[in-house]
Amino acid sequence: MARPEVILAASDLSANSEIALRRAAFIAREHGARLELLHVLENSSSLSLPEGSGDERLFREATREAEERLQRQAEKTVGQDIPLHCGVEVGKDFVVIIRHARQVSAELVVMAAHGSHSIRDRFLGTTPEKVVRKGEFPVLTVRKPPVGAYERVLVATDFSEGSQRALLTTLALAPGARIDLLHVYELWGQGRLALAGGGEDALARYHQMSRGHAETKMDEFLQGIDLAGRQIERHFRHGHPSMLISQMAGELKAELVATGTEGRSGLPYILLGSVAEHVLLHAPCDVLTVRPSDFRFELP
Numbered sequence: 001m002a003r004p005e006v007i008l009a010a011s012d013l014s015a016n017s018e019i020a021l022r023r024a025a026f027i028a029r030e031h032g033a034r035l036e037l038l039h040v041l042e043n044s045s046s047l048s049l050p051e052g053s054g055d056e057r058l059f060r061e062a063t064r065e066a067e068e069r070l071q072r073q074a075e076k077t078v079g080q081d082i083p084l085h086c087g088v089e090v091g092k093d094f095v096v097i098i099r100h101a102r103q104v105s106a107e108l109v110v111m112a113a114h115g116s117h118s119i120r121d122r123f124l125g126t127t128p129e130k131v132v133r134k135g136e137f138p139v140l141t142v143r144k145p146p147v148g149a150y151e152r153v154l155v156a157t158d159f160s161e162g163s164q165r166a167l168l169t170t171l172a173l174a175p176g177a178r179i180d181l182l183h184v185y186e187l188w189g190q191g192r193l194a195l196a197g198g199g200e201d202a203l204a205r206y207h208q209m210s211r212g213h214a215e216t217k218m219d220e221f222l223q224g225i226d227l228a229g230r231q232i233e234r235h236f237r238h239g240h241p242s243m244l245i246s247q248m249a250g251e252l253k254a255e256l257v258a259t260g261t262e263g264r265s266g267l268p269y270i271l272l273g274s275v276a277e278h279v280l281l282h283a284p285c286d287v288l289t290v291r292p293s294d295f296r297f298e299l300p
Contacts, residue, residue: 003031003172008106010038010097010131013069020112020142021077023286027108027140027173030149034083036104039070040093063088094130095299101137108173109135113143113287132261132280132289134297138169141280141287144255150174150286154254156182156245156279159221162260166290167225170258173288179232180252184241185214211236242278250284258288 009024011017021037028035041063066088074086089096101109111128132139153174157163170179214236222232237244249257261276280287 002107004028004033004107005031006036006104006106007033007108007110008036008038008097008101008104009110010040010093010127011070011073012112012127013039013066013073014112016112016114018073018077019145020110021073023140023142023146024110025078025082026146026149027110028082029079031173034085035078036100036106037070037074037078037084037086038097038100039066039088040096041066041088041090042093063090093127094134097127097131098135098297099299101135106137108138108140110140110142113141129277129280132276134299136291136295136297138288138290140173141289143283143286150177150256152180152252152254153177153256153258154180154182154245154249154252156184156241156257156259156275157218157221158183158241158260158275159217160260160292162290162292164221164225164260165293166258166260166288169290170256170288171227171230174256177256179230180235180248180254181218181232182235182237182245182248183214183218184237184239184244185210186238186240207238210238241275245275245279246283254285256286256288257283258290261289261291 004027007024007028009021011021024035027033067086070086070088074084078084087100089100097109097111100106109131111131113128114126128139128141132141150173153170155163155167155170157167167179167181170177215234218234218236235248237248245257245259248254257279259276259279276289280289
């Protein structure tokens with residue numbers, strides 16, 4: 001990924017959204033990108049109202065009020081030095097955000113993380129989660145108020161194309177950051193080896209072999225990636241990736257975790273891989289999720 005030229009920041013006009021807009025503005029300023037601010041007004045029933053009806057007038061007033069609030073939020077968080085366009089559209093939030101991102105050719109979508117989840121959200125997902133699941137572009141989910149450029153980023157890799165794109169996107173978005181590259185591997189069959197009477201020496205050899213295989217795969221993964229002279233610290237851990245990625249982000253005091261996502265095609269709703277979903281929900285910092293290049297969701 002080259003440096004972004006168009007960044008879409010979605011706002012629900014809340015205080016959480018202001019945190020995301022500040023981060024989006026910082027990235028746009030750093031890269032000389034244009035910033036698109038979007039608020040989605042969910043009132044689809046108003047679209048078919050007859051001209052001149054009282055409900056239509058109320059809807060127009062609500063739209064005008066949303067436009068004014070979005071403009072005030074932009075003035076408060078973005079400043080005057082960034083090419084900026086504010087817009088309010090009507091429809092289902094995640095659908096409108098994805099469609100608008102495609103229309104303006106956004107290379108990055110920025111949204112605020114939501115700290116609390118309703119019972120409905122736990123089953124269906126919040127708007128940021130839905131955009132991550134169904135959008136084909138990188139999505140930056142902002143959890144922490146920005147204090148400057150990202151200085152330390154943890155990139156999780158399973159050596160897939162999605163995680164390679166996550167690393168490339170990180171290198172472009174955070175040119176001055178220290179990059180920690182983490183691979184978490186599981187020791188398949190460890191329990192069976194123990195049951196078969198394998199002692200500590202056999203387990204140690206198995207562990208060493210698995211670690212060596214991971215290091216070889218890491219070398220292969222990095223071949224062909226232009227690091228532009230930047231140093232990357234490699235980390236290997238064994239265990240469950242979902243928990244260890246978030247745990248290590250906390251240990252390293254990373255400001256951003258980047259991860260690829262793997263969607264399962266052929267389902268009515270494209271699901272994130274369990275690892276990416278866990279990181280998105282539980283990482284103690286901002287999260288950048290990146291799809292494989294061949295992913296595309298057909299919008300309703």
